[in-house]
Amino acid sequence: MSSTTGTGGAHTPATPEDVELLDQVWASKPGFLGWVGQCNHKAVGRRFVFTAFFFLLLGGALAMVMRLQLIQPDNDVVGPDGFNQLFTMHGTIMMFLFVVPMLKGFTIYVAPLQLGARDMPMPRVNAFSYWAYLAAGLFLLSSFVAGAIPDGGWFAYVPLTGPEFSPGLGLDFWLLGVTLLEVSAIAGATEIVTLVARFRAQGMSLGRVPVFVWSSLVAAVMILFAFPPLVAGTILLELDRKIGTRFFDATGGGDPLLWQHLFWWFGHPEVYIQLIPAVGMAAAIVTVAAGRRLAGRTAYIAATVSIGILSFGLWVHHMYATGIPLLGTSLFMAASMMIAIPSGVVIMCFIGTLWWGRIRWSSAMLYVVGFVFVFVAGGITGVMVAMVPFDLQAHDTYFVVAHFHYVLIGGSLFPILAAMHFWLPKLTGRMMHEGAGKVAFALNFVGFNVAFFLQHWLGLVGMPRRIWTYEAGLGWDGWNLVSSLGSFVMGLGMLVFALNLLWAHRRGAPTAPDDPWGGDTLEWATTSPAPNYNFLGTMRVASPEPMWDGESVVGLPGDPDVEVPDWQARLDIPRERLRETLATTGLDAHPDHIISLPGHSFWPVWLTLALVIGLTGVLVDGVSLGLAGLGAIIVATTAWLWPGVE
Numbered sequence: 001m002s003s004t005t006g007t008g009g010a011h012t013p014a015t016p017e018d019v020e021l022l023d024q025v026w027a028s029k030p031g032f033l034g035w036v037g038q039c040n041h042k043a044v045g046r047r048f049v050f051t052a053f054f055f056l057l058l059g060g061a062l063a064m065v066m067r068l069q070l071i072q073p074d075n076d077v078v079g080p081d082g083f084n085q086l087f088t089m090h091g092t093i094m095m096f097l098f099v100v101p102m103l104k105g106f107t108i109y110v111a112p113l114q115l116g117a118r119d120m121p122m123p124r125v126n127a128f129s130y131w132a133y134l135a136a137g138l139f140l141l142s143s144f145v146a147g148a149i150p151d152g153g154w155f156a157y158v159p160l161t162g163p164e165f166s167p168g169l170g171l172d173f174w175l176l177g178v179t180l181l182e183v184s185a186i187a188g189a190t191e192i193v194t195l196v197a198r199f200r201a202q203g204m205s206l207g208r209v210p211v212f213v214w215s216s217l218v219a220a221v222m223i224l225f226a227f228p229p230l231v232a233g234t235i236l237l238e239l240d241r242k243i244g245t246r247f248f249d250a251t252g253g254g255d256p257l258l259w260q261h262l263f264w265w266f267g268h269p270e271v272y273i274q275l276i277p278a279v280g281m282a283a284a285i286v287t288v289a290a291g292r293r294l295a296g297r298t299a300y301i302a303a304t305v306s307i308g309i310l311s312f313g314l315w316v317h318h319m320y321a322t323g324i325p326l327l328g329t330s331l332f333m334a335a336s337m338m339i340a341i342p343s344g345v346v347i348m349c350f351i352g353t354l355w356w357g358r359i360r361w362s363s364a365m366l367y368v369v370g371f372v373f374v375f376v377a378g379g380i381t382g383v384m385v386a387m388v389p390f391d392l393q394a395h396d397t398y399f400v401v402a403h404f405h406y407v408l409i410g411g412s413l414f415p416i417l418a419a420m421h422f423w424l425p426k427l428t429g430r431m432m433h434e435g436a437g438k439v440a441f442a443l444n445f446v447g448f449n450v451a452f453f454l455q456h457w458l459g460l461v462g463m464p465r466r467i468w469t470y471e472a473g474l475g476w477d478g479w480n481l482v483s484s485l486g487s488f489v490m491g492l493g494m495l496v497f498a499l500n501l502l503w504a505h506r507r508g509a510p511t512a513p514d515d516p517w518g519g520d521t522l523e524w525a526t527t528s529p530a531p532n533y534n535f536l537g538t539m540r541v542a543s544p545e546p547m548w549d550g551e552s553v554v555g556l557p558g559d560p561d562v563e564v565p566d567w568q569a570r571l572d573i574p575r576e577r578l579r580e581t582l583a584t585t586g587l588d589a590h591p592d593h594i595i596s597l598p599g600h601s602f603w604p605v606w607l608t609l610a611l612v613i614g615l616t617g618v619l620v621d622g623v624s625l626g627l628a629g630l631g632a633i634i635v636a637t638t639a640w641l642w643p644g645v646e
Contacts, residue, residue: 018573019536025574026118026532029600037600039123041112042530044130046427048105051134052098053420056413057498059093062086064491067451071484073472083468084151085170089140091154092174095270096181097137099412103277104129104188106419107216109427111192113523113530114210116201116539118581119597121194124640125187128604132184135608139615140177143170150174153466155267156237158248158259163241169619172241175234176615182227182234183611189223192216199581200589201522201539201546208544208589210521211287211294214301215280218308219273225312226269233262242618257322264315271407272311276304278415279346282368285415285422286350288517289365290357293545296349303342303349310339320388321395329388336386343379347372362517363437367418370445374410378403381456396466399459405452417444417497424504425512425528436500443493450486454479520545537572538582538591567594607636 028038038044066086069077078086112120120126143149148169152161161171196209196217209217236247237259246252248259287294294300313335320329350372359365381403385391394400417440425431458479463470470476515524522539523530524547539552546552568591571580578596585592614629616622 022533022536022572022574023531025577026579026599028532033602034600036605037602039127039599039601039604040532041108041120041123041126042427044120044123044126045105045107045109047130048101048108048133049420049427051130051137052102052105053498053501055093055097055137056102057494059090059098060491060494062090062093064487066090067484067487069468070470070480072481073470073474073477075469078468080468081151084153084466085149087466088150088153088174092140092150092178094408095154096178097133097140099274099278099408099416100185100270101133102416103216103219103274103281103412104185104192106281106416106423107192107213107220107277108188110423110523111195111213111216112199113426113526113534114213114521115195115199115204116522116535116541117195117199118534119579120191121199121595121597122191123597123599124601124604126191127601128607129184129188129191131605131608132180132187132611135612136177136180136184139180139612140173143173146173148173155263156259158237158240158256159250161237162248163244172238172619175238175241176619179231179234179238180611180615182231185223186227186231189220189227192220193224196220197586198583198592200584201541202582202584202589202591203552204541204584204589206587207298208541210284210544211297211300211304212277212280212284212521215277215283215304218304219276222269222273222276222308222311226266226273229262230266233259233266236262238618242621257319260319260322261315264318265312268315268317269308269311271404272307274408275411276307278371278412280304281419281422282371282415283346283350284521285364285368285418286353287545288422288519289360289362289368290353291360291518292353292357293520293548294349295352295356296345297544299345300349303345306342307339307346310335310342314339317386317391320391333386333388337383340379340383347376360517362421363432363434363441364418364421366438366441367414367421370441371410371414371418374406374414374445374448377453378406378410382407394459396464397459398455398463398465401465402452402455402459405448405455409448409452414444417441420497420501422517423523424501425516426523427529428505429512429529430504431512431516432500432504436496436503440493440496440500443496444490445493447486447488447490447493451483451490452486454483454486458483515547520548522546538568565591570594601640603636603640607633607640610636 026040028034028040028043065078066083069075069083108120108126112118140150146169150156150170150173152166152171152174156171156174159165196213200209236245239245240247240249240254246254248254248256250256283294283300314332316324316328316332317336324332350368381399385394385400385403421432421437458476461475463474463476470480512528514526514528516528517524522535522541525539526535539546542551543549568582571582571594574580579599580594580596583592583595584590610629610632612629613632614626617624617626617629
């Protein structure tokens, strides 16, 4: 770390030899072990994105089986136990293993580039976040191999998930796996907050931070407040199951509703933790597709922050039927309706941008328009279920299933698919086929609306959630048939999307343009994919759209006409082969100091393995295995923090 003092002057641009050395310093080590030890944000971000996409396909396949079971009355594709396992793992995969990790992957890859940084502030924590996520996902999937598949729903309500009603290891797999997932998410959120606070380009004040990064920052702060209560809840329930405590047992002085309060304090903000970064993606795409600055940019950011704050006042929205006093439900009803106001502001910003822009109808833009349509519909039904009298009628019916799929698929999946088209050139250097992309969008949009719009009516005519079959003659037969057919059309759309992604990997143009869309933010100032070091020197911006304003400087101090301090000019020429990047001040992003970052480490992997050993010991009641895991955790953590240890 160096001081910010010193004289400045004009500097010659970096020579080709300097650039080659810089690339070598920031490059990953060769071979499989080098791949395992990678900590660079681009490698970690890509891993998150493509691992989460695998879980999306897996969760979608489970949904197809459920809709096949419900396609006609008295069907026997799966039995009641199998159906409980299917909807538990479908919900768990989509909520915990797909949406948040996918959004985090895009943030980890794109946000440092948009901020003009060379890496995340704590690369080893970043790598640990991925390995813990992967290990948690494999831990949950291993329940299929063990024949102990969780079946208590992705919400795991007690007392049904307690030791009396759910013996065996199924719920233990769920509780321990979700705990590790939350640890991964909290580690990643810490990284994102630190990145935005201190690793921005010179001149990038908070008012100039890109809207996608703003959205990711708000979601990361929300994670730090929302996820620890769920970690506490899963630990307490596991203690109830393993050693006989009674935190959630009413007969022993506990309270079953405590679980619901802990879970939904996490669960309702979780909806917006998924929504806010996804909407930030859509905002970035709308801006570029319309070729103009986001209308009401300040209002958009204020609305995003407001949504993040208000989302913590809605959790009893899910508990109206539990006997909460009327005054309490009235306050939560008001808050649940109030959040529609900033959500409406966001949509109006989109409409204003498109109204005055010259729209380029790419596949990414089509998904964004689909998002606006579907999310608005989900928001309308959200206001409906926010009202206590209506909610008591629709509670635990298919109306609620339709509502939250409109919010989550419309609000998260469609923007994610748009982002795959938009940022894939930056991630891989290849572009997806636009024609196939538009076919996939049409199938996904039509199939989704056919599948889930009809479920509103199914709920209104009395079909409850989570039932594995139904009798003929209840008036549900035709609606379920059409809903299932719509889900299969959407499944076909996702297959076309996946094949398009595979085509891009195998046969797509091997060198995508650096800026194929005419982008406005700094990720488009570098190559596709970005070089190991991201940028030469220090980026300097003069507006929120540095690629459009004509004033921002790309690659400072490579410009010989720009005066910079001598200590800052060193960024182009690595000293002692160190990975150096610039840290800036918190508010105005003035250059503060140079910081050296680690670039390779096995300790995130070892710490993850140690945690898995410890969790396995808890799972099988193996005291020796648990103690071995605890010892391994201590050793891995100590080595991680030991100075000079890779």
